[in-house]
Amino acid sequence: MVLAKRIIPCLDIKEGRVVKGVNFVNIRDAGDPVELAQRYDEEGADELTFLDITASSEKRDILIDVVRRTAEVIFIPFTVGGGIRTTEDFRRILRAGADKCSINSGAVKNPDVINKAAKIFGAQCVVTAIDVKRRYVEKDNVKQSVNGPDLTDNNNHVVIQVDEDKYCWWEVVIHGGRTDTGMDAIKWGLEVENRGSGEILLTSMDTDGMRTGYDLELTKEFSERLNVPVIASGGAGNEQHILDVFSHGKADAALAASIFHDIGEDYHRSIEDVKDFLERNGITVRHV
Amino acid sequence: MPLDIAIIDYNAGNLGSIYKAVKFLDAKPKITNKVGEILSADGIILPGVGAFGDCMDNFRKAGFIEKNLFEKILEQERPFLGICLGLQMLFEESEEMGIYKGLGLIKGKVIRFPQGVKCPQIGWNTIAKKQEHFIFKGIPDDTYFYFVHSYHAVCSKLENILAETTYAGTMFPSMVIKKNIIASQFHPEKSGKWGLKILKNFLESTN
Numbered sequence: 001m002v003l004a005k006r007i008i009p010c011l012d013i014k015e016g017r018v019v020k021g022v023n024f025v026n027i028r029d030a031g032d033p034v035e036l037a038q039r040y041d042e043e044g045a046d047e048l049t050f051l052d053i054t055a056s057s058e059k060r061d062i063l064i065d066v067v068r069r070t071a072e073v074i075f076i077p078f079t080v081g082g083g084i085r086t087t088e089d090f091r092r093i094l095r096a097g098a099d100k101c102s103i104n105s106g107a108v109k110n111p112d113v114i115n116k117a118a119k120i121f122g123a124q125c126v127v128t129a130i131d132v133k134r135r136y137v138e139k140d141n142v143k144q145s146v147n148g149p150d151l152t153d154n155n156n157h158v159v160i161q162v163d164e165d166k167y168c169w170w171e172v173v174i175h176g177g178r179t180d181t182g183m184d185a186i187k188w189g190l191e192v193e194n195r196g197s198g199e200i201l202l203t204s205m206d207t208d209g210m211r212t213g214y215d216l217e218l219t220k221e222f223s224e225r226l227n228v229p230v231i232a233s234g235g236a237g238n239e240q241h242i243l244d245v246f247s248h249g250k251a252d253a254a255l256a257a258s259i260f261h262d263i264g265e266d267y268h269r270s271i272e273d274v275k276d277f278l279e280r281n282g283i284t285v286r287h288v
Numbered sequence: 289m290p291l292d293i294a295i296i297d298y299n300a301g302n303l304g305s306i307y308k309a310v311k312f313l314d315a316k317p318k319i320t321n322k323v324g325e326i327l328s329a330d331g332i333i334l335p336g337v338g339a340f341g342d343c344m345d346n347f348r349k350a351g352f353i354e355k356n357l358f359e360k361i362l363e364q365e366r367p368f369l370g371i372c373l374g375l376q377m378l379f380e381e382s383e384e385m386g387i388y389k390g391l392g393l394i395k396g397k398v399i400r401f402p403q404g405v406k407c408p409q410i411g412w413n414t415i416a417k418k419q420e421h422f423i424f425k426g427i428p429d430d431t432y433f434y435f436v437h438s439y440h441a442v443c444s445k446l447e448n449i450l451a452e453t454t455y456a457g458t459m460f461p462s463m464v465i466k467k468n469i470i471a472s473q474f475h476p477e478k479s480g481k482w483g484l485k486i487l488k489n490f491l492e493s494t495n
Binding site: 002003004006041046071072073075076077094095097099121122123124125198199227228229252253286287288 | 302304305308309312337338339404406407408409410411412413432434435436454455456477478479480481483484
């Protein structure tokens with residue numbers, strides 16, 4: 001009897017329709033998020049994540065309607081993120097029926113919102129999404145930290161040896177990876193945990209959309225250093241990648257988007273097939 | 289006639305999920321803090337999100353303690369289901385953010401998972417039945433339910449343990465019982481079809 005590793009399909013939503021991976025020949029309808037959510041629930045998704053990528057703020061209310069309709073028919077947990085900045089944004093999403101809210105750039109700009117949201121709604125509602133990129137460091141610039149067991153570079157970033165003679169730190173990036181922050185992702189992860197975030201959604205922008213596998217070293221560092229669950233994201237292309245992020249990356253949950261969308265690509269996998277594969281390889285999963 | 293189900297409102301947390309689940313199962317949920325309405329419903333649900341101490345304060349403010357609401361629920365044998373914090377509140381005390389006194393309907397206390405364990409426990413875990421009960425009707429063994437919590441109950445008496453769950457080496461009561469009062473640490477309203485089945489079994493028992 002152990003806690004099952006969670007599989008979390010992610011739906012990118014624009015103006016109330018699912019967009020990612022379905023802008024494809026022969027599929028005119030981009031997909032209703034509520035219908036897709038129901039199908040994922042039946043297929044055995046352990047949770048769902050909606051990421052709103054609606055650009056204009058006037059059209060944000062469409063999302064609230066999607067959340068409300070989803071909550072009426074889905075009885076597994078679901079998280080909503082995208083454009084969350086204030087505790088009022090949390091309130092609207094949670095009131096509409098979501099179980100958790102994920103905050104990303106908004107937390108970087110105003111970290112206090114994590115503390116406030118955790119106090120008002122409970123830590124379990126607050127997922128901090130951290131998008132990161134690897135920054136490689138020349139071996140000559142890597143030294144032992146004076147403050148602890150870690151390696152650092154000249155700018156005091158936590159440096160990890162990721163391969164023989166390869167060293168890197170991870171930088172927090174925002175605005176979908178377009179803006180660098182200079183912040184050390186490992187330190188930011190520890191900070192958001194201390195501020196009351198109940199979970200971390202960790203996305204490698206180096207591997208996101210590549211379907212070449214998760215950043216395992218990144219996920220492992222977060223999982224081992226943090227005391228809250230870590231959801232790995234970015235790079236899932238097949239069931240082996242998901243197995244790797246649980247066994248080597250020590251993730252608590254794995255988020256994936258494109259492989260679960262059935263749009264006729266050969267990389268499509270059903271959630272149940274992925275779970276069967278994981279189970280055969282010694283990972284505890286929940287079957288419906 | 290749909291069953292009238294009172295969902296106890298004590299000004300905390302998100303009651304929407306349990307409301308929607310009860311409605312989905314064709315019963316008539318009502319979110320209320322009126323003692324009369326609660327006691328006259330066919331069934332009573334105490335949902336729980338938030339901190340233990342705040343919850344007791346809110347019970348006091350709502351007049352539940354003064355009016356002996358929970359003792360009456362027990363005496364009048366009203367069908368009652370507590371969820372998550374709604375389970376923890378039944379115990380004598382909790383160590384969440386200080387030591388707080390609880391309702392004391394079930395002997396035992398509420399403690400935090402040990403240091404070094406990832407907290408909260410978030411996700412799907414199984415339960416091991418310790419007693420036969422109508423709430424388990426049609427539920428297969430090793431069914432997964434959704435948990436979100438950092439604290440867990442410790443029962444002084446075995447007779448109050450309905451089911452147990454193990455997280456990171458700690459075994460704790462994941463369902464408890466005292467006469468008509470039952471409670472789950474997991475969220476049936478968030479546990480997919482088997483969670484709905486638990487709720488359905490509860491609703492049927494109120495008929």
